Amino acid sequence: MEATDNDLMLAVRYGDLDQFGVLFDRHHQRLFDFFYRLSGDSASSEDLVQDVFLRMFRYRKTFDTSSEFRGWMYHIARTARVDRFRSEKKDPLLKHDGTEKPASPLRVVESDERSALLQRALLQLPPDKRELLILARFEEMKYEQIASLLNVEVGTVKVRVHRAIAELREIFLRISGEKPKCAVKKSEKILRTT
């Protein structure tokens, strides 16, 4: 049976340093995705991935049998990101000005362009909501794990996820110039038939 992340990290902690390469192979893309979705910046995301793995290695003694690797990794990832941009006095990950002009609806047909629009919409979401949404949607983290990571109640996470996705939709519609609904709303249909 394949060793779990926790087993591998404990092995590293107790001196089997070779296992750290296995953890890198398993998680480097996931971490890169996390930073990239937050920032849209490939170069800084790569730097942060390296920083996180170096920190995990440096702090390996703090990982114990009661730890959960994924939560521990994201905790370090968030700290690394904050430290990095505190030292640079600005955080390109946290920018959002909401001043994007609407794009032509015709441009929304190609999947690459749609991807870019979605990324732009995500970047215009307030940073706390953006991070929460990325953790919930892409990082395969349960709401309980996110709550623990962000140090808030599980119920709060759920409410915020709901608000974040609703707000993201508003932003996306605004910058894409897309009409709110292409199909007839079920509620309208019901109204017409009654």
Add this chain to the structure above:
Amino acid sequence: MRCEEVRENIADYLAKTLREPLESQTSEHLKQCASCSDEFDELRTMWADLGEIIVPSPDPSKTRAAILAAVAHESPAPNRFQKRRFDMKEALRAAAIIVVLATLATGASLYLRRRETPSPSAPAVAKAEAGHVRGVPSAPIILAEYGDYECLSCDSRDMVRRLLQKYPDAIKYEYHHFPLTEIHANALPAAMAAEAAGDQGKFWEMHDLLLASHAKWSHSPQAKQLFSDMAKQLGLDENKFNHSLESSTTEAGILLDMKTGSALGIKGVPSFFMDGKKLELGPGAFEQVDHLIADRLKMLQAR
């Protein structure tokens, strides 16, 4: 179910983490309530659309190389004793593998009778190989002990302390577990208590405390409770300690130590090895080991 309740459940519904009967109730409501259904459809579409964001896949080779270089930097530096230490480690690993294979082949083992036994995991193997160390990790001579906390003769603390005082740079003392579970009911839980404390960085503190308070817990039916009290006394996080005390990972490491010890021919405890060679010690153990270390150092220096 009311619309407000459905909204509370939307995050779980999107993430497909809503449990029954809430999922059925929410689905039913969405079929009936056009307003909620519209809102949910819109959010679900957005949730799905997020998956369309294209993320590049950069070549990880440079980052990987930088990280592995940092890892290699912390690995022990090669020296004239490294080959010998490596051989010892390989011997232990081979012995462990042989025993594990033999166990699998026969389908039975002395220690597997207790209850369902966990497989040795990567950390268990790493811990069992490394043992717990006192003295200089890079010292030229390895003195390894296989001990049982419930065994009255296993308190080698005084001997080890005197040896480490006399040869501060020459000895690496390793402690490995060999609880005689057939005759000492509390020996395995005691070893697990030491490991559980080790998970919080206080293996040696618990090791010393277990040996010092042997009379108190060795025949107690509430030994685990006493170990928890000792953990508290050492300032450990009690919940974490109790979790480790019951953890199959903790147990697997100890079982691997025992299997390795068996493969090395241990018949009783305590058993000592110097650089992989079993020592036959009688009364006056300190003087005997002292003499052997002195001889060994002379031999190493002459090379």
